Amino acid sequence: xxxxxxxxxxxxxxxxxxxxxxxxxxxxxxxxxxxxxxxxxxxxxxxxxxxxxxxxxxxxxxxxxxxxxxxxxxxxxxxxxxxxxxxxxxxxxxxxxxxxxxxxxxxxxxxxxx
Amino acid sequence: xxxxxxxxxxxxxxxxxxxxxxxxxxxxxxxxxxxxxxxxxxxxxxxxxxxxxxxxxxxxxxxxxxxxxxxxxxxxxxxxxxxxxxxxxxxxxxxxxxxxxxxxxxxxxxxxxxx
Numbered sequence: 001x002x003x004x005x006x007x008x009x010x011x012x013x014x015x016x017x018x019x020x021x022x023x024x025x026x027x028x029x030x031x032x033x034x035x036x037x038x039x040x041x042x043x044x045x046x047x048x049x050x051x052x053x054x055x056x057x058x059x060x061x062x063x064x065x066x067x068x069x070x071x072x073x074x075x076x077x078x079x080x081x082x083x084x085x086x087x088x089x090x091x092x093x094x095x096x097x098x099x100x101x102x103x104x105x106x107x108x109x110x111x112x113x114x
Numbered sequence: 115x116x117x118x119x120x121x122x123x124x125x126x127x128x129x130x131x132x133x134x135x136x137x138x139x140x141x142x143x144x145x146x147x148x149x150x151x152x153x154x155x156x157x158x159x160x161x162x163x164x165x166x167x168x169x170x171x172x173x174x175x176x177x178x179x180x181x182x183x184x185x186x187x188x189x190x191x192x193x194x195x196x197x198x199x200x201x202x203x204x205x206x207x208x209x210x211x212x213x214x215x216x217x218x219x220x221x222x223x224x225x226x227x228x229x
Binding site: 102 | 116118145147149156157158159162169170172204206208210211212213214215216217218219220221222223
């Protein structure tokens with residue numbers, strides 16, 4: 001079945017460091033891909049998404065490019081801030097069928113130190 | 115604020131008991147999803163409703179059930195609770211609930227603790 005694999009955390013960075021969180025997927029066809037963020041004590045918020053190959057999703061300085069050839073959707077940010085400390089989830093939704101549920105990776109906890 | 119509301123925020127109960135979690139979707143959204151977040155299983159899809167009808171089932175236990183009412187709010191019923199049911203339960207909503215790139219909006223969650 002469909003699945004998402006993302007790098008294990010936790011990831012600890014200093015402020016202004018470069019961030020990469022790896023995400024690869026297994027799916028039939030070409031799913032839509034998402035990054036969600038969960039701040040401490042809160043629900044999940046959509047960070048960015050991409051719906052077809054070579055699409056780049058971007059938001060708040062974060063970017064991820066849908067790479068069909070490597071089945072990947074790595075999250076990057078050029079300069080992280082303390083306020084980016086959160087858990088990041090990569091997710092996919094199948095292209096076909098009738099159900100619209102998301103399939104999530106296990107999450108990567110990011111801690112940014114001043 | 116996503117526009118999705120969930121009540122209660124916290125719930126503490128005992129093994130063997132039954133609880134009901136409530137979710138109100140964003141205005142205009144017809145589809146509701148329930149997810150369970152636990153330390154060992156991560157975020158798992160439980161069940162999806164669209165306009166009052168069940169659309170998809172995930173890893174939902176037989177002790178759990180859900181429904182979506184005519185006003186589109188949804189309830190998740192958990193019965194014969196076990197310690198392992200302790201988790202964060204999220205509700206999400208979207209406009210059509212179909213596949214593809216439609217965004218799902220998540221509520222703040224209900225934290226269930228079974229003692």
